[in-house]
Structures are given as structure tokens and as C-alpha cells.
Amino acid sequence: MSPLEWYFPESVDEAAALITREGVVPHGGGTGLLRGSLKGYRGLVALHRLPLKTFAYTPQEARLGALLTFSETVEHLAPHEPRGLLVQALYHSSTELLRNRITLGGSVAMAPPWSDLMAPLLALRARVVLRNPQGETVVPVAEYLKTPGTYRNTLITEIRYTPYPGKAFFYRAVRTRNDLPAFTLALLLRVEEGRVRDPRVVLFGTRGKGYEATGVMERLENQPVEAVDPEAVAQALDAAFHPHPRMGSPEYQQHLARTALARGLQQLLEATP
Numbered sequence: 344m345s346p347l348e349w350y351f352p353e354s355v356d357e358a359a360a361l362i363t364r365e366g367v368v369p370h371g372g373g374t375g376l377l378r379g380s381l382k383g384y385r386g387l388v389a390l391h392r393l394p395l396k397t398f399a400y401t402p403q404e405a406r407l408g409a410l411l412t413f414s415e416t417v418e419h420l421a422p423h424e425p426r427g428l429l430v431q432a433l434y435h436s437s438t439e440l441l442r443n444r445i446t447l448g449g450s451v452a453m454a455p456p457w458s459d460l461m462a463p464l465l466a467l468r469a470r471v472v473l474r475n476p477q478g479e480t481v482v483p484v485a486e487y488l489k490t491p492g493t494y495r496n497t498l499i500t501e502i503r504y505t506p507y508p509g510k511a512f513f514y515r516a517v518r519t520r521n522d523l524p525a526f527t528l529a530l531l532l533r534v535e536e537g538r539v540r541d542p543r544v545v546l547f548g549t550r551g552k553g554y555e556a557t558g559v560m561e562r563l564e565n566q567p568v569e570a571v572d573p574e575a576v577a578q579a580l581d582a583a584f585h586p587h588p589r590m591g592s593p594e595y596q597q598h599l600a601r602t603a604l605a606r607g608l609q610q611l612l613e614a615t616p
């Protein structure tokens with residue numbers, strides 16, 4: 344077995360070139376890589392010297408560097424959107440030790456079903472900035488997930504999204520705080536002139552790479568707030584789940600998801616004047 348080589352590039356260009364080599368991959372927080380066997384890898388590219396802990400925020404666009412950890416992301420975002428979707432989701436993710444290591448870039452690249460990051464990014468219709476030796480491209484997170492092979496050997500350098508001018512609710516399907524979620528649910532909505540506008544409901548950890556509950560969203564769009572029956576709307580959620588060792592059958596998880604959605608709708612609509 345050949346020894347694993349570590350690389351310590353000083354620039355994004357250098358890192359982007361290194362990861363085009365066979366078996367050489369980026370190392371963000373290392374929590375995903377080091378959980379596995381590393382069999383088949385020839386080299387790890389440490390990203391910590393790269394200028395990718397950047398943060399910029401305007402009402403038009405948030406830009407989050409790929410090397411920000413979950414904890415750093417919450418610290419940066421909380422002053423701008425204290426009850427925002429990413430703040431709610433990442434503040435409660437895993438444990439403090441892990442939140443101090445897990446990076447945004449590594450989480451998008453790995454996108455494990457228990458991710459606390461992916462449902463919020465999909466609901467926010469976020470984009471990833473990718474670098475390879477040919478240059479930079481920006482693609483929707485949803486597209487990155489659908490065709491992972493296309494983006495192999497590219498470095499995620501940034502995540503961008505348009506801040507959502509409404510309310511957010513996030514649910515993790517766990518039995519105890521430190522469990523890996525069986526699935527997560529992200530809900531965004533706003534109310535204008537007494538009507539629901541631009542509702543977004545996304546689940547992650549279901550079958551497929553993310554599930555947008557379009558049936559639910561259609562039932563909510565443009566409805567007068569007082570006409571929305573959260574319990575009835577939530578019944579339109581029809582995601583497909585995997586059986587889960589702790590959270591039970593697909594039917595039970597569907598029930599959990601509908602209950603969480605009804606509670607989220609209730610909470611956000613009550614909080615709206």
C-alpha cells in the first residue's frame with residue numbers, strides 16, 4: 344500500500360491543480376474523511392492555509408467561504424439573521440467539538456443524509472462556487488448534488504445565497520440531541536398583505552438527494568393566512584423515506600415529517616402579524 348501524502352498549498356490555484364491528481368482529495372474539517380478508511384486515497388490536500396474563511400453579507404447576497412466551520416458560520420450570520428434558517432440549523436448540529444471542525448465546503452461535497460446544512464441550502468436556493476484549473480463556475484447546490492460526477496476534482500470555494508426576507512423553521516428528526524438526524528426539514532415563508540408568499544419546504548435525508556415538497560408549497564402560495572389549516576396542508580407532504588434504525592419505518596418518518604411541518608406552519612403563521 345502506498346503511503347498517504349499530505350499537501351499544504353498556499354493558494355486556491357495550487358489546491359485546485361493538486362486535486363486533479365488521481366486519488367488526491369481536499370481535506371476540509373476532516374470529520375468525514377477520517378470517519379472512513381482512507382483506502383484508495385493517495386493524498387490529502389489540507390485547505391487551512393487558503394483564504395476561504397471569508398464572509399460578506401448584503402440584503403442581495405450572502406457569501407460564505409467554504410472553509411468556515413459550522414460554528415463560525417453561526418457567529419457570522421447571527422447578527423444579520425438571528426432566527427435565520429442556517430443559524431437555527433447549524434447552532435444545534437452534532438456537538439460543539441464537531442461544529443468547530445465541520446466545514447461548509449466539506450459538508451456540501453459529502454452531503455451525508457444526516458446533514459444539517461443541505462435542506463437549508465436547498466430551501467435558500469443556494470449556489471456553490473467551484474474552482475478547477477480551467478477557472479471558476481457557479482452552480483446551484485441542487486445541480487451539484489444531482490450530478491456529483493461532473494464536479495469531481497473541483498474545489499468548492501464559496502457558498503452564495505439571496506437572504507430570504509421572511510421567517511424560518513428547522514426540524515431535525517433525532518431522538519437525542521447528539522443523534523445523527525434521520526432527516527431534516529427546512530421551512531421558509533413570508534406573509535404580505537395577509538397572504539402567504541414564496542413558501543419553501545425542503546427535506547433532506549429522504550430517498551434521493553433532497554426533496555422539495557412542491558405539493559405543499561402550491562397549497563400555501565398566495566393563501567390568506569387565516570385560511571391555512573396547518574394540519575391539512577401538512578398531509579400533502581409525500582416524501583419517500585428509507586427505513587431508519589432509530590427512527591423507524593418510512594411510514595413513521597412520514598408521520599414525523601408531517602407533524603413537524605404542521606408545527607412549523609403553526610409557529611410561523613402565528614408569529615406573523
Ligand SMILES: Cc1cc2nc3c(=O)[nH]c(=O)nc-3n(C[C@H](O)[C@H](O)[C@H](O)COP(=O)(O)OP(=O)(O)OC[C@H]3O[C@@H](n4cnc5c(N)ncnc54)[C@H](O)[C@@H]3O)c2cc1C
Binds near residue numbers: 445
Ligand atoms: C460523529 C459525527 C457526527 C456528526 N454529526 C453531524 C450532524 O449531526 N449533522 C451534520 O450536518 N454533520 C454531522 N457530522 C459531519 C458530517 O458527517 C461530515 O463529516 C461533514 O459534513 C464533512 O465536513 P468536513 O469539513 O469535515 O469534510 P472533510 O471530511 O474534510 O471532507 C469530506 C469530503 O468532502 C471533500 N471536500 C472537503 N472540502 C472540500 C472542498 N472545499 N471542496 C470540494 N471537496 C471538499 C473531501 O475530499 C471529502 O470527500 C458528523 C460527523 C461525525 C464524525
